[in-house]
Amino acid sequence: MLKMLFKMLCNCGSVEHVAGEVRRSSLQLYRGFQGPGLLFCCNIDMAATALFKALRCVRSRAAAAGALRLFCSGFPQTVRVLYDGECPICVKEINFLRLVQKKAGKVDFVDISAAEYDGSRHGGVSYEMAMEEMTVIDENNKVHRGVSAFAVMYKAVGLGWLARFITLPLIRPLMDRSYIVFARNRLKWTGRDKCTTGRCAK
Template sequence: MNSQHEFTLLYDGRCPICRKEVNWLQSRNKHNKLGLQDIHAEGFNPADYGKSLDELMAEIHGVNPDGRVIKGMPVFYSAYSAVGLGWLIAPTRWPLLKPLFDRLYAGFARHRLRLGTLFGAKPCQDASCSIRSGHGKT
């Protein structure tokens, strides 16, 4: 990981919704504080982060500057904070709303590839794009 980044987002580059959000975050990454790593990029090794590809496909992960890997909704807060938009996603951390957002994200994570077809993405045609069952839980 590049030490100049406040946070590195490990994202599913085969997910059309994920790509759109990453492109949007990158457009706001003016100070290059957010690192972006596609988990399907050539040469990427999930073991470098103590994870399997199945685990990384199950839900979003990110890496703090100290190397600590986090997953789920806290990743979004860290990524948005790195580009100066933490305030936008702050309600996801509020005690009364956090359980709701955690559940909504868990559902989204399990179905994100199918949901992408609603936005005009072509359905995945091979097994490499599937989200393996049993891993979408937080």
Template sequence: MSNHLSSSSHKVEVFYDGECPLCLREIKLLKWLDRKNRIQFTDIAADDFNAAEYEKTPAQFMDEIHGRLPDGQWIIGVEVFRQLYSAVGLGPLVWPTRLPGISHALDFGYQVFAKNRLRSTGRCTKETCEVG
């Protein structure tokens, strides 16, 4: 597995949980929209995925969506979605999400989702959802 985007045509790499039903719906839509192959999709649930190759822990990848730009810059949360939808040509729909009130609401909504993702998709275990 490469620690770099595999093609200069990729605009963003997304690290997604391939075992999350809600996440997979979004990824399937993005793959369908990505007709110019601008997105590199990396499944963090794949058997051969090794978080350490990216100098991150599995928990970091599981806590919230991660993305990486061609220059190696990491992005997380709602910004990943902005970059993904811009990469597939939906930039005009993305810019309003940067407006202060909308941006804060989206960030809050995503944080609530990310914190409860395993519970809401029926994937809680004693290790993943138990409060310490």
């Protein structure tokens, strides 16, 4: 359970955000446990407090972020699928994948068109970068783009056979070429061909 908690915290991004999540999570755990469970919650709170006190001693925010990434490297994160919530075709596929997902919570679907989207919390992938082509961040925070991103996404939701199919030596080149065509024309085909900068709402 402690590992699950820190996995969630490591997805939060900034040190300040993580600090707030620690307080909220430890309070919820405290309310949910009785007897010996209280000691467990106190240990979480003390460990988290010590971690963030140490991070505050780091001179720069960049160094603090680096320290946080180092700490979080031992906790594999969920797969994050970045998608354009203003793209009807994309949304239909995401809704389908949510239905077929075999392990609830293993995949986070992140809408890049949301006003609160922050690329610094998602592998440094900006809105503009994510709009260029399909982007998925795996459990080890590695960024995958294009057909490789689809393969990671399909495998994560339980469609491993489809992931293997689109990466077959004879199929992959065709998939790459087809996706390039789609990526270049996606905005046009969804009625947003005049969108060049900023949020591309239809």
